[in-house]
Amino acid sequence: MSRMHITLTVNGEERELLAEPRELLIHVLREKLGLTGPHIGCDTSHCGACTVEMNGRSVKACTVFAAQADGAEITTIEGLGSPDGLHVLQQAFREHHGLQCGFCTPGMITRAHRLLQENPDPTEEEVRFGMAGNLCRCTGYQNIVKAILAAAEEMNTVKEAAE
Amino acid sequence: MIPASFEYHRPTNLEAALATLKEFGDDARVLAGGHSLIPMMKLRMAAVEHLVDLQAIADLKGIAIDGGTVRIGAMTTQHELIAHQGLAQAAPIIREAALQIADPQVRYMGTVGGNVANGDPGNDMPGLMQCLDATYTLAGPDGTREVKARAFYEAAYMTAREDDEILTAIGFEATGGGWAYEKQKRKIGDYATAAAAVILQKDGGVCSGASIAMTNLADTPVWAAEAGEALVGTACEPDAVGRAVEAMLARIEPTEDNRGPVEFKRHVAGVILRRAIERAWSRA
DSSP states (O other): OOOEEEEEEETTEEEEEEEOTTOBHHHIIIIISOOOSSOOSSSSSSSOTTEEEETTEEEEGGGSBHHHHTTOEEEOGGGTOBTTBOOHHHHHHHHTTOOSSOSSHHHHHHHHHHHHHHOSSOOHHHHHHHTTTOOOSSSOSHHHHHHHHHHHHHHHHHHHHHO | OOOOOOEEEOOSSHHHHHHHHHHHGGGEEEESSOTTHHHHHHTTSSOOSEEEEOTTOGGGOOEEEETTEEEEETTOBHHHHHHOHHHHHHOHHHHHHHTTSSOHHHHHHOBHHHHHHSOOTTOSHHHHHHHTTOEEEEEETTEEEEEEHHHHEEETTEESOOTTOEEEEEEEEOOOSEEEEEEEESSTTOOEEEEEEEEEEEETTEEEEEEEEEESSSSSOEEOHHHHHTTTTSOOOHHHHHHHHHHHHTTOOOOOBTTBOHHHHHHHHHHHHHHHHHHHHHHO
């Protein structure tokens, strides 16, 4: 089968590539674009380790064909922060011990980022419901929830200060 | 897991999509949100030579509410169903059910059309649409036709839709009354061990109308007229609820799988339906 010409805007930068239609978005991001933040965990759309943002929606990149994403805007964990300038959520996960092995963390933070865009001041229950598509086998979730609530508070304080 | 090769098509209108289906016949399948089809393709349990992605067809999206008449475009996502204020007013049972489907990421992609058209007995929307007495619009090479949700499901993955047809919209008349969508599942993202959709009308303390359907307890959804009739004319007291549950249990045909043996599933079905009726009645 022939390869397709695919254009993606990834973390604000336009990227062009050739891919077979059957290639999954997660493989294109990791192997063709070198963005290894989003991980492949279960590869069956359960665990959420591959979560990225596509056109303002959290998606599991293991269950989206690159062809479907042609023309889309994608944000990965690499687009949220950097080692020198951590995103508020990354900082909160570090401070509140929201990770141990770290495998689920990029998906967790990318998903939490979208959740807070849609609901900037969530309750603990809303955080748990909104994060239900991301599995963690280390933390027991308590500190992940704490980190997200702390990040929400921090982001709201910064926003209020700016207004 | 990498699926077998296929050609990708992204038509921008329904006519082009139908023409592609006609051209490639059995070798073509439509892609909605993909969260049933793509996993099956990755497991190589589904082979598709021509994948027709419906995402760019604007006519298939959106929710229109005109008085009590609701029309939902097939490509409307579960997330959009949940977020729609008008729909939450007209038919709150849809929001209640959609919130219990899969997880947030899947609900951003998963569509109501894909959920009802796939014919998977585990999907929640088919039973719900039978409860609502919804009508599906199917577009094919010779025009469109309408099929009642209650007549659409023939067996697991077998429906009244022909291979060259696309399910474009779902319509129903919102009836008001009390509602409940109750679902027992093992974990987030799982299909139901048993789920019940119940809508009840109340008039002067008495049930004046009832519609009851259950999910994942047979190879099709089960809408049981006699279960509803057992409640009509009663005050939904425990005896009447018991008769409705018995009428439904006589209709379901669960099979043993990793969600449990038949006896367990029949037990759960009874518990879930009783809860759904009680909650719907409390809201009627």
